[in-house]
Amino acid sequence: MNKSRRNFLKLAGGAAAGLCFGSAGVALASEGAHRGPYVEESPKAFTAKRWAMVVDTRKLKTAEDIQPLVDACHSVHNVPDIPTKQDIKWIWSDTYEHGFPTTENNHLSEDVEHRAFALLCNHCENPPCVRVCPTQATFQRPDGIVMMDFHRCIGCRYCMAGCPFGARSFNFQDPRPFIKKENPEFPTRMRGVVEKCTFCSERLDNGQMPACVEASKGAVLFGDLTDKDSEVRKALRENFTIRRKPSLGTEPGVYYII
Amino acid sequence: MLEKALQGNSRYWGWLGFLVLVIAVCGGFWTFQLQKGLTITGMSRDVSWGFYIAQLTYLVGVAASGVMVVLPYYFHHYQKFKKMVILGEFMAIGAVLMCMLFVVVDLGQPQRMINIILHPTPNSILFWDMLVLNGYLFLNLLVGWVTLQSERMHVHPPKWIYFFVYLSIIWAFSIHTVTAFLYQGLPGRHYFLTAIMAARFLSSAFCAGPAILLLIAFALKRVAGFDPGREAIRSLAKIITYAMCVNVFFFLLEVFTAFYSNIPGHMAPLKYLFVGMQGKTNMVPWMWTFAVLAILSIILLVPPKLRDNPKLLPWSLAILILATWIDKGLGLLIGGFSVTPFETITEYVPTFPELMISLGVYATGALVITILFKVAVGIRRENLDLKAE
Numbered sequence: 001m002n003k004s005r006r007n008f009l010k011l012a013g014g015a016a017a018g019l020c021f022g023s024a025g026v027a028l029a030s031e032g033a034h035r036g037p038y039v040e041e042s043p044k045a046f047t048a049k050r051w052a053m054v055v056d057t058r059k060l061k062t063a064e065d066i067q068p069l070v071d072a073c074h075s076v077h078n079v080p081d082i083p084t085k086q087d088i089k090w091i092w093s094d095t096y097e098h099g100f101p102t103t104e105n106n107h108l109s110e111d112v113e114h115r116a117f118a119l120l121c122n123h124c125e126n127p128p129c130v131r132v133c134p135t136q137a138t139f140q141r142p143d144g145i146v147m148m149d150f151h152r153c154i155g156c157r158y159c160m161a162g163c164p165f166g167a168r169s170f171n172f173q174d175p176r177p178f179i180k181k182e183n184p185e186f187p188t189r190m191r192g193v194v195e196k197c198t199f200c201s202e203r204l205d206n207g208q209m210p211a212c213v214e215a216s217k218g219a220v221l222f223g224d225l226t227d228k229d230s231e232v233r234k235a236l237r238e239n240f241t242i243r244r245k246p247s248l249g250t251e252p253g254v255y256y257i258i
Numbered sequence: 259m260l261e262k263a264l265q266g267n268s269r270y271w272g273w274l275g276f277l278v279l280v281i282a283v284c285g286g287f288w289t290f291q292l293q294k295g296l297t298i299t300g301m302s303r304d305v306s307w308g309f310y311i312a313q314l315t316y317l318v319g320v321a322a323s324g325v326m327v328v329l330p331y332y333f334h335h336y337q338k339f340k341k342m343v344i345l346g347e348f349m350a351i352g353a354v355l356m357c358m359l360f361v362v363v364d365l366g367q368p369q370r371m372i373n374i375i376l377h378p379t380p381n382s383i384l385f386w387d388m389l390v391l392n393g394y395l396f397l398n399l400l401v402g403w404v405t406l407q408s409e410r411m412h413v414h415p416p417k418w419i420y421f422f423v424y425l426s427i428i429w430a431f432s433i434h435t436v437t438a439f440l441y442q443g444l445p446g447r448h449y450f451l452t453a454i455m456a457a458r459f460l461s462s463a464f465c466a467g468p469a470i471l472l473l474i475a476f477a478l479k480r481v482a483g484f485d486p487g488r489e490a491i492r493s494l495a496k497i498i499t500y501a502m503c504v505n506v507f508f509f510l511l512e513v514f515t516a517f518y519s520n521i522p523g524h525m526a527p528l529k530y531l532f533v534g535m536q537g538k539t540n541m542v543p544w545m546w547t548f549a550v551l552a553i554l555s556i557i558l559l560v561p562p563k564l565r566d567n568p569k570l571l572p573w574s575l576a577i578l579i580l581a582t583w584i585d586k587g588l589g590l591l592i593g594g595f596s597v598t599p600f601e602t603i604t605e606y607v608p609t610f611p612e613l614m615i616s617l618g619v620y621a622t623g624a625l626v627i628t629i630l631f632k633v634a635v636g637i638r639r640e641n642l643d644l645k646a647e
Contacts, residue, residue, distance in 0.1 A: 085302035085604065098600035102523065128445050134384035135373040154373050155296075155366015158384050160306040164446025166599040170306055170366065173297035191295035192366025248445040 044207030048224035050125075050144040051199055052253045053210075054235045055118050059219035063116045066093035070118075072215035073197070078188045080178030088169040090197040091120040091212055100244060112258060118212070118220070121146060121167040121197035122244060122252030129159035129168065138194070144225075144253055145199045155192040164248050168196045225253070259406065262636030263629045269481065270632065277625040284618025287611045288363060296366060299612040304604035305595040309612050310364035313619070314357050316466075316587040318437040319459060321353035321394060323467020325430035326497050332423050338490045342475065344634045345486075347402035349471055350430075352627035354395040359619045383439045390433045397426040402630075410637045434459045441594065449527035449594040452515075458508045459586075465501035466582040468494050469575040474631070476572055482635045492566055495575075499559040502578055506552055509585070523601070527593040530603055538603040541592055544584050551581035 041047075060066055073079070073091045080088050093116040097104055100117075123146045130140050137153035140146050160168045174191045182188065186202065189195055200210035208214070213222045223230035232255075235241075241255040266274075291298050301308040324346030330336035331343045362368050379385050401422050408415040438456035445451065472494055478484040516524040529535050531545045558574035559565050565574070598604050608616075 085304070086297055087303055089303075094600065098602060101599075101601040131381050132383065132444070134379050134382040134388070135370075135377045136379050137373070152370070152373055152377070153367065154370045155368075156361075156364070156384060157306045157366070158382070158440075160303075161441075161447065161595075162444050164444075164599050166304065169303055171295070172299075172301070172366075173295045190367075191297075194366075245446065250445065 042205060042207065046204045046207055046209070048143050049226040050224060050253070051123065051204075052144075052223065052225035052232050052255065053199075053213070054221040054232045054241065054255045054257060056219045056221070056235070056239075056257045057115055057117060058257060060118060060216065061115050063093040065219075066091075066116055066118045068215045069212040069220070072211040075181065076183055076200075076203075076211045077186050077198075078175075078179050078183055079195075080175035081180065082173075082175070082178050086170075086172040088171065088175060088195065090169075090195075091118055093117065094119050100242065102245060102247065103242065117256060119165070119167075119244075120212075120254065121199075122165055122250065122254045123197075123199055124253065125251035126249060128162040128164065128250060132158045132162040134158065141201070145201050146196075147198055147201060148193075148195055150187065150189050150193050150195065153193040155194065157194060159194055164245055164250065165252075168194050170194050259403075259410065259633050259637060262633045262640075265636065266632060270628075273628065274625065277621050277628070280621040281618050281625065284614050284621065287614040288618060290611060291363070291615060292368075296364075298609060300607045300609045302604060302606065304598040304602075305592070305606040307364070307591055307595060308606055309608040309616055310360045312587045312591040313616055314360040314364075315437060315459075315590065316583060317353045317357045317360065317623075318391070318434055319463025319586065320467045320470055321350045321357060321391075322430045322434040322460070323463045323471070324350035324398070325427055326464050326468045326501075327471070327494065328423070328430075329427050330493070332420075332427065336493070338487060338493060341484075341486050341638070342471070342490055342494070344402055344406055345475060345478075345631065346471060347398045347405075347426075348630035348634060349467075349474065349627055350398045351395060351402065351630060352623045353467075354391055354398070354433075355626055356619050356623035357391055358395075359622060360616075363615050363619065383436060383443065386436050387433075387440060390429065390436050394426070394429050394433050397422055397429055401426055406634060406637055409641070412641075431460065434463050441590075446599055447594050448523045448597065449590070452512060454508055454511060458505065458512075461501050461505040461508055462582045462586055465498045465505055466579055466586075468498050468501075469578050472498070473572060473575055473579070474627070478631065478635060482632075482639075484635045484638065491568075491571070495559065495565050495571060498575070498578065499556075499565060502552075502556060502559065502582075505582070506556065509552075526597045526601065530597055531589055531593045535597075536603045538596070538605050540605045540607065541589065541596070545589055548581050548584035548589065551577050552585070555581055 060069075070089075070091050070093070074081070074089075077090060079090055082088060096108065096112055096115060096117060099119050123144055125144065127138075127140060127146045129138050130146060133139075134156060135152050135154055137149045138146065138159050139149070155170065157170055160170060171189050171191045171193055176182075176188050179188060200208070200212075203210060210222055213220045221231045221235050223232040225232060227233065235257065236255060239257040241257050243252045243255055246252070299308060299310075327339045327342045327346040331339040362371065365371060374385060374388055401419060404419045405415045435456045438459040441447070441450035442452060442455035472491065475484070475486045475491075479486075513528060516528050526535065530538065531541045532549075533539075534542050555574055555578035557564075558570065558577065564570055592606055596603055596605055
């Protein structure tokens with residue numbers, strides 16, 4: 001009697017434990033199935049294995065040529081216009097000397113010497129900003145885009161120290177009063193977080209090319225670097241291009257046709 | 259033991275009251291910064307770290323330097339440092355606290371600070387810095403408290419504490435190494451990208467930290483009759499002298515590498531700091547002051563006759579502290595950031611609110627160290643009184 005009760009208890013206990021583990025296993029499995037983006041990808045989304053950009057500096061020659069790209073980007077992304085050294089910029093124009101400081105040449109062709117270059121985040125393959133971020137607020141997507149989570153960023157600015165391209169800006173103050181016309185489609189930021197170019201990931205998801213690419217009227221190409229038939233690969237094949245500070249090994253994703 | 263901190267003369271309470279007042283005023287500036295953001299500082303898009311992080315760097319060194327008295331005492335049984343050991347440990351506690359506060363005041367979103375723990379990221383050196391600093395704080399609190407408690411009870415410290423003592427000695431090297439790694443692994447920042455950075459950090463820490471400790475000990479002798487002993491002072495002064503010579507030597511290695519290789523990027527920060535670049539010369543007077551004071555401190559410390567002169571030594575140490583502070587608390591960060599990734603120069607000058615907030619952090623550290631030292635000296639005096647009876 002006693003023995004059989006013990007056996008019964010053993011059996012019941014074992015079964016209960018089995019149920020627990022079993023259901024936990026199911027829970028874990030379903031957790032695994034749900035991992036990844038919560039939002040289903042739109043069928044019209046542009047996708048790639050490695051997004052890259054090619055800027056044709058023969059077509060975009062001056063700061064005036066680049067300005068429409070800057071305006072397009074900054075208005076779409078609610079980038080404030082702050083007229084101090086604490087400014088915010090996602091894309092801007094600068095000289096060859098500043099953009100490519102280690103590749104400076106003596107007696108450069110006058111054309112290149114006076115050319116303006118559109119500078120922006122390079123969405124590096126080995127991004128130092130992602131390496132140093134202590135909260136993974138800046139991270140790399142599988143398609144190579146280096147993104148920012150404005151809600152997780154603690155504002156330590158380590159990524160700004162890490163970036164060798166000066167691509168990042170910090171909201172030293174509340175940026176909202178400096179936004180001329182707010183685009184309700186894109187979030188504004190609060191003070192105390194870092195921001196930068198996102199390769200227009202939100203537009204790509206919607207089947208739209210990045211704002212600067214659209215505004216460039218064909219002078220900036222955008223596509224999949226791993227697809228040898230893509231527009232960018234074709235441009236790289238046919239033209240001499242350079243990248244910023246390639247010796248640092250970050251593998252920038254923005255190429256410049258000279 | 260904390261009750262010892264509650265028994266003091268009017269001078270002690272006056273000093274505490276003064277510190278609290280300073281903290282309150284500076285706290286006001288901090289609330290101002292919390293409302294306005296870091297825009298009230300002199301930092302910019304190019305110079306994105308400034309005075310706060312520079313002080314963090316300097317103070318990590320001060321924290322680590324306690325090991326210069328702890329190590330000879332525990333590893334080499336150098337009994338002369340017996341009285342100093344607890345001061346070294348307690349100063350480390352105050353210094354680490356200041357380090358943490360300097361990180362907090364530097365954050366754009368301090369209320370999200372816990373994200374570092376919620377999303378642990380081992381590839382970020384800042385994550386490791388957070389770990390080692392907290393660990394070092396814990397170790398020094400534990401070791402300092404337990405050993406002092408044993409001393410009060412006239413018993414030997416429990417055996418298990420030695421594990422933590424030895425751990426804390428190794429840990430001290432780690433905190434400053436990790437802090438150097440914050441900088442030296444960054445591509446594209448020429449002034450930081452040098453394998454000798456951690457070694458430089460340790461050498462400057464091991465001269466500046468003990469120098470500060472000695473100055474505090476001298477002050478304690480005056481106000482509390484606490485005498486670390488002539489031999490202890492002499493030995494520590496010797497350690498400081500060696501460390502300072504090594505520190506200056508390491509700095510000269512940087513100068514050689516930059517200028518003999520003649521690579522423009524490597525020379526740029528040193529040029530900016532010492533002669534100015536593109537017409538920007540803010541740092542030039544500071545850096546030459548550093549150079550002159552560093553050499554002067556060596557001249558005053560190397561000859562035993564001058565070093566062992568008790569009248570002169572406090573001055574030599576003060577000169578050394580100022581020199582190392584300019585090098586590490588100003589030059590290192592400003593030199594590294596002012597030369598921008600575009601090879602242009604953006605200058606940085608801390609603003610008044612920024613300096614006030616920093617003063618507040620220093621005052622908080624001073625408050626903690628005062629209270630801890632009061633406890634330590636109080637226990638010592640209690641034991642002396644008992645002996646006298």
